[in-house]
Amino acid sequence: MEAANCGLSQLKLSNLHTHNNITRQKHASSCCKFTIGSSKDTKRTKKTLTCCSHSSSNKDGGVSKSNIGGLVLKPQAGRAYYSAGVRTYEENSFDVNAHTNEEKIGVLLLNLGGPDTLQDVEPFLFNLFADPDIIRLPRSFRFLQRPLAKLISVLRAPKSQEGYASIGGGSPLRKITNEQANALKDALETKNVHVNVYVGMRYWYPFTEEAVEQIKKDNITRLVILPLYPQFSISTSGSSIRLLQNIFREDHYLARLPVSIIEAWYDRTGYINSMADLIEKELTTFTNSEEVMIFFSAHGVPVTYVEDAGDPYRDQMEDCVSLIMKELKHRGIKNTHTLAYQSRVGPIQWLKPYTDEVLVELGQNGVKSLLAVPVSFVSEHIETLEEIDMEYKELALESGIENWGRVPALGCKSSFIADLADAVIEALPSASSMSTTAASTTKKKSSENANIDPLQYAAKIFFGSFLAFILLLSPKLISFFRGNPML
């Protein structure tokens, strides 16, 4: 990573660059060259930057933007900021220590959201499954998205409700995310950066759309978008970023608002050290702490996300785990460790190995002490409180593991929040408007429509409607699916 000090601001800056040509690519490369505005003035300066990190050469010899699951991402250098734009873009020179009263900074925390009550479970699930980044149907079958979401949410709701009932009747996510927002605001205040912090949930209240409305009402002039997922996945940060991209494109004020998106932050030292602190502390609760296996359990994604759509999630997860282990080794902690993926839904292949299968194997192989570490999320939620603490613990004990422990989620741990505050400060200077996306996306949409064969389209509509009708109305099919343990 190449970084430069930005004049007065003494900030480490990351990359700023976008390119016109769009190609699908799976693997990241890492060369990057960029220049940062070093002037002390607050005028906008135009820059052309070159970068080949997270990008690939196209046939015209140009360098293209990352395209992950159809989401066009700005190439990265070190900590990446997502933004959409063109090869030459406008960069705001920004001095965090000298911003005036006219500059109103906003930080938008993105999260998944969770049902507040058991009645909320089914509509929450509907919102989740209606997201084309969660159930990825081929483009011509997208009209089935909502009927399918309805069907799956109705079928899954009873099992899901049971889970939420066992953790107190709803998700703790809203409360914890609000606490994190307040803590982040305070941490930024102590660093003399005054911001409004907003919470935007993808599938439940407060919805991202509501947060964006408030940002407009507050006349925010510079925005940092921070997904509360350390690793990037199409299904999480990607989905929220896509939603924002759509909202911003349609709105005159938002399209011109300078925005920085912190796409992933799993390799920040502050985050890695905070995770290592939690693990180190929890290990001391075991009598035989050196013999404890550290068991990282990450939320899974369907394997096609990674292998077909280029989701960097698995790579980032593996990288994250090895960075945490490296830090622990540095502290003299030499325990063995493993990584597995939990929470799969539906009868498709998810990232392997699966947490439940590994637990059974470890028990059978004589592992006696195990410390579970949830690694894909920074708040307690149903998958830590119910799935890990209840289901997996029971399975592990039945499989021969005798001593079980679990590391708490980071929540409002001060070193973690302080690191998020630093990430926000570092992101501020690279804010640039999303306005340049509008034209290219409209063009792309109209050229897609131009290629549609009307006959083929009619056949697909007919077949799709028939399928939806059968799925929705067949009671036998519904009862079959109700008996399916994966739903």
Ligand SMILES: C=CC1=C(C)c2cc3[nH]c(cc4nc(cc5[nH]c(cc1n2)c(C)c5CCC(=O)O)C(CCC(=O)O)=C4C)c(C)c3C=C
């Ligand atoms: C990094 C974290 C997460 C990834 C990746 C992810 C992908 C993903 N999830 C589902 C399906 C469900 N997720 C549900 C809840 C849920 N998922 C995450 C995190 C990730 N999901 C969180 C934080 C939560 C909220 C938990 C809460 O406390 O409310 C649910 C609902 C709960 C349940 O019924 O199990 C579903 C369903 C898919 C299909 C997917 C990737 C495609």
Ligand SMILES: [Fe+2]
């Ligand atoms: Fe999930």
